[in-house]
Amino acid sequence: MARLLSELISFLEALPEPRIVMDADYRIVAANAAYMREFGAAGGLVGRRCYEVSHHFSVPCDQAGESCPLKQSLESGTPQRVLHLHHTPRGEEHVAVDTTPIRNEAGEITYFVETMSVVRHSSSRPAAQGLVGRAPAFIRMLEKVMRVAHSGAAVLLLGETGTGKELVAHAIHEASSREKGPFVPVDCAGMTETLFESELFGYEKGAFTGAAHRKLGLVEAAAGGTLFLDEIGELPLSQQVKLLRLLETGTYRRVGGLDCLSADFRLVCATHQDLRAMVAEGRFRRDLYFRINSFPIHTPALHERKEDIPLLASSLLERVDRRPGRRLSPAALNWLQGRRFDGNIRELRNLIERASLLADGDTVDLVHVQEMAEDLPLDLSASAGDAAGEFRVSGVQPLAELELAYLRWARRQQPDDTGELARALGVSPRTLYRKLRAAGA
Structure with a gap:
């Protein structure tokens, strides 16, 4: 057993990812240099239990209301992956944890190797950009984002208007192997058939009156990156046929062109509508629905993540305030958390921006948010x-x-x-x- 551990530690030291070795009693027996550089821990690690270091818990994660990858791995005998909020030298951060059981020569599980990676595309603290949250509903969504990001699967984002679906799509792009490529958003709402084709596929010079030069389409602009089709439920049936052909063949022609061009993009779609009901009513093609719905992700509404409202409000103030460094008062944050925002994050952002314009001092207070609230209902x-x-x-x-x-x-x-x-x-x-x-x- 000692030999197995020694060989395991030597192997992990050569790996670039932060990793630790634990026994079945949750006790850390080794950590590689990459882990110490990234996470380090005052007072050392060896001999301490993992949940004490990462969560400051006194009991294992599963006894504190969280999923425990070590316990799951021990019970199933297979690798497990979860997304947790971990304490790090920089404060609490979203960390993806991959746990792999290690067996001895007799086939018994003796150790577990955990590989850690900080999720750079979201924050559990107020942030000037990107996704922000720590509520269970947000964590579930983020875990799906990180699972699908590295694949090539088409993603369908489903949720109410104003829940930040474009930010989620951007996070998928940034966490994928296409992150160095372009992220190209397309608003499908209100597009006429002619405009949809020319915008998506581009056109050749002389293709129609006013086409004085060749124009590259958004599909071509997204080459090597991600194409984000927002509000895809608004796309008329006549345009759905053209989109389906693009997705199934991976090819397209510019308007007025003869050459068949190859498409190279990762597809992410979003809608606030019930596409399944639209399929049943004949308003959305069944074959297109299944083509874009390889991996659905629900973006939670604010009433599903009420505990995130103060965090989001502070982040939004940082993003919209023309006087940096100001803060929302505790009374204002408490009042905001007690309201229901039917327009979700977009409505909250508008309220914060209006309130920031009313405040003259260093604090945006309760009176400022109440004055601009337009009689928001209680979240009952x-x-x-x-x-x-x-x-x-x-x-x-x-x-x-x-x-x-x-x-x-x-x-x-x-x-x-x-x-x-x-x-x-x-x-x-x-x-x-x-x-x-x-x-x-």
């Missing part, structure tokens, strides 16, 4: 549109705000008959009308 757990749904509130909220939120919920239960709703609430129709106007319902 009541089920809208369900007449039997209960009105539930998470945490203590100001009474005036609760009344407004309750009125909006009540109006959704009885949208057509104000008189009946007034009788159910025990108020006069005039009083209810005045209160509904105040609630924006």
